[in-house]
Amino acid sequence: VWFPNEVTPDTVDEAVRHGFWVVPQVPLPSAPWDGFEKSSRIDPQTLERDANRVAGFLRKYLATDAVLMWDLGTGRTAEEVTRIARAAAAVREVDPKRARAVDVWDGFQSYGSYVDAIGTHRWPLFTSLEMNAYKDWLAQRKALTPPSKLSFTWV
Numbered sequence: 001v002w003f004p005n006e007v008t009p010d011t012v013d014e015a016v017r018h019g020f021w022v023v024p025q026v027p028l029p030s031a032p033w034d035g036f037e038k039s040s041r042i043d044p045q046t047l048e049r050d051a052n053r054v055a056g057f058l059r060k061y062l063a064t065d066a067v068l069m070w071d072l073g074t075g076r077t078a079e080e081v082t083r084i085a086r087a088a089a090a091v092r093e094v095d096p097k098r099a100r101a102v103d104v105w106d107g108f109q110s111y112g113s114y115v116d117a118i119g120t121h122r123w124p125l126f127t128s129l130e131m132n133a134y135k136d137w138l139a140q141r142k143a144l145t146p147p148s149k150l151s152f153t154w155v
Helices: 009-017 044-062 078-094 131-144
Strands: 069-071 099-103 117-119 150-152
Touching: 044 078, 078 099, 099 150
Parallel strands: 069 099, 099 117, 117 150
Antiparallel strands: none
16 A cells, blocks of 8 residues: 555554554655765754654654555656655665655656656546557657656556
């Protein structure tokens, strides 16, 4: 079950009690991160505050031991890669075992350096897009995804 980052603990507990795996949406850092080095333009206190915020969020879920993977957002674009990279690094620091996932609109190759699973989606129902054309659209997006990454979609 995918959960937004503001979900109540009772809702998560109920899902876990019923045997579901959870995919929590990680809160994103407030500022981007330039490459692999901390940018001198970002205040060190902001970096520490963001890392502590993400770590606290992850620990809340790790106590349940029912996390399938961490969600870094939906419909992400190439312009958001540095911000997602920072969040992915913070997640990896706290939980190096579980996959980090992001649902993207573009920039598939760029995201491949920072996450383990890349998703994409579209709303084909009640549109002129036929199901076969949607299947082809998904196959095209999978071809844009680095080969070592899990590719997913959702309905």
